[in-house]
Amino acid sequence: MFKLKDVANLTNVSISTVSKVLNGKGRVSEKKRREILKVARQLGYTPNYHARTMARRSRILTIGLIVPDITNPFFAKLTKGVEKTCGEDALIILMDSFRNLEREEKLIKNARFFGIDGIIIGNSRVNDELVLEVSKYIPVVVFDKDYECENVVSIVLDNYHGAYSATKHLIENGCTHVVHLGGTHELFVSLQRANGYEAAMRESGFQPRIFATGYDENKGYENMKKILKQGETVDGIFCMNDLVAMGAMKAVKEFGLNIPKDIAIVGFDDDENLCEIISPSLSSVHQPVEEMGQISAKLLFELIKKDLKIKRYVFSPHLVIRQSSLKGRESQ
């Protein structure tokens, strides 16, 4: 790696002159400037980033983004959102924990040593103490949780409301026996969604029936099969996520029932790739994930600049209605 000094020596000027030319500051004779530029290019000179940010007052913002799995569409979209608001003004250091909690904690703990100005923690199951500790050193953005602490801002999704409106939609479309294929309650979100479902059911005078199902397609399939086999009366299903809904659809079809005529279905997350490719297309509660990423970054910047206005940002999901829940129509 060449340095200013090398260029200076080769052109018989001082390093400060070289610096000026390379930064387009101060005035230098056209002749020298030419020469310097030429030599710098020949050498392939690149200013040392660290030296530069040391010497300058202003530094380029660097934010750490920690996700459990970049391969999961949710986190990919989140990342995209973050990236969008960073634009040209900030670098983002992506750290994937591979769903390994130990690795995740290490990443979070070490982040501040890498010249990171703030950190966004994608996993909503973070250890509270860890967040509190890290926030002593750098600003933090978290999801689905709240902290009293000064240096933390929260992005939350109104899962309750999303579940409520999905259930309501099924009822309004004529379902009288809506069941909920829920998550296991180690996750806060699945509890919230179950609550939303329950509220909508009770409000209409129906008895809620919640089945602890899980989070993937296979779980949805197996559980739905079991439910149908048991002879439960079902004409509507609200699923905790789209994958579970996919599985449930498969089971329903296997029983020779028509979606949505016999059983209407709504998912959660609105992974367009899935929802639109399946037949009939799946209605789902849409999370504005990318936008959540954008806001995360925006609030983080404010926090870094000590110019925070908002400490908690709530997103309301909305229902995207497709074929799977329109009971009026029969799918071919």
Place this chain on the structure above:
Amino acid sequence: MFKLKDVANLTNVSISTVSKVLNGKGRVSEKKRREILKVARQLGYTPNYHARTMARRSRILTIGLIVPDITNPFFAKLTKGVEKTCGEDALIILMDSFRNLEREEKLIKNARFFGIDGIIIGNSRVNDELVLEVSKYIPVVVFDKDYECENVVSIVLDNYHGAYSATKHLIENGCTHVVHLGGTHELFVSLQRANGYEAAMRESGFQPRIFATGYDENKGYENMKKILKQGETVDGIFCMNDLVAMGAMKAVKEFGLNIPKDIAIVGFDDDENLCEIISPSLSSVHQPVEEMGQISAKLLFELIKKDLKIKRYVFSPHLVIRQSSLKGRESQ
């Protein structure tokens, strides 16, 4: 932000003593060490990353990863692979160009100014000159292309072979009228895939029929519909990617034909999420994307350390056979 000097002043020792304590080097009396540690913690002192890497001989590796769209499963997997081999030893700066060529070029051009030690360019349509120029400054990894240049390594996928074996598989399963729904030939990969298809067909004495289709589900659907409407004889389809295959399947089903009995189908990319959720499940040519990411990073490290052994790494895709191509069986 506090600095060593602040801690030193507060504890009445020199900054070098503080440095020693904080880095666990040299010997310092237990009493002072305690005091120093305590004060440092109270202050929330974090060493300045840039100053540190300047003063130290060894610096932490930082690599830039440029992708057109992190939301695309291909690039998400690639990123995961890269991250995996980075492990704890390197930082990765993720840059999404949002499929904006101008932005992408800017990102690539500027990368070297951000203390990046090497760069991985995910987009296989990069401008050659740009790659050559950037490689003068930092090591580069590219995909699907080759450069004479010293400082560039290539990761390529044997698309030809993948297409060949997919087509061969259809033929061996009894198809005599296999068509190819290909891409538009602005993409090199689609040309390679078409060539592989053609070779397999000719080898078996069949006339290849290639339809320039496109890259998404809708294109696959529309084009396949047209082909069937025209009354073409078709009993096998090799699609340029999984999305096109999805669309084609939809069209085939609409015509009341059975997959795979009447028409067998194979896709490309093997996006498991899609291939396994559809019914019948879709056979597809698998690209070891994550592994490609891992190798990219590995080779980049070697390049950075001037210890390069390989200049070109070829991955061979393999066919994953699911239900959509097993002509023997009829799907229900």
Place this chain on the structure above:
DNA sequence: CTGAAAGCGCTAACAC
């Protein structure tokens, strides 16, 4: 116009 010199915050020899 041009260069000497101070300093960004930290580390690592090397004295004391």
Place this chain on the structure above:
DNA sequence: GTGTTAGCGCTTTCAG
């Protein structure tokens, strides 16, 4: 044990 000092490579006054 502890402090002094010389850089790391660059930017930026401030003289000349």
